[in-house]
Amino acid sequence: MTESQARELAAAVLAGIAPEADLASVRPDEDLRAALDLDSMDFMNFVVGLSERTGLPIPEADVPSLYTPRGLVGYLTAR
Structure with a gap:
């Protein structure tokens, strides 16, 4: 998966959980949870959605590693 594909996937999954959230507005090392006002359930649904869409298990x-856009993209592109 390329960086662009990883960002697109994350944005698509996020849109299903928090439609008003704009992943593109989050700085690379900013915490997604705080920047997008995601509570713990929203974030876990995001992680589950990423796992389901990629077919990759994401261990707890x-x-x-997924808390920041840089970490998220790095994680997805490394697999």
């Missing part, structure tokens, strides 16, 4: 230990 890896979830902190």
Whole structure:
């Protein structure tokens, strides 16, 4: 998966959870949860959505890697 594909996927999954959230407005190292006002359930639904759309298991230990756009894209492109 390319960086562009990872961003598009994340934006699509996020749109189903928080339609008003704009992933493009979040700085690369900014915490997505705070920047987009996602509560813990919203973020976990986001992680589950990413896992379902990619077919990749995302272990709980890896979830902190997804907190920032840079970490999220890096995680998805490495797999």
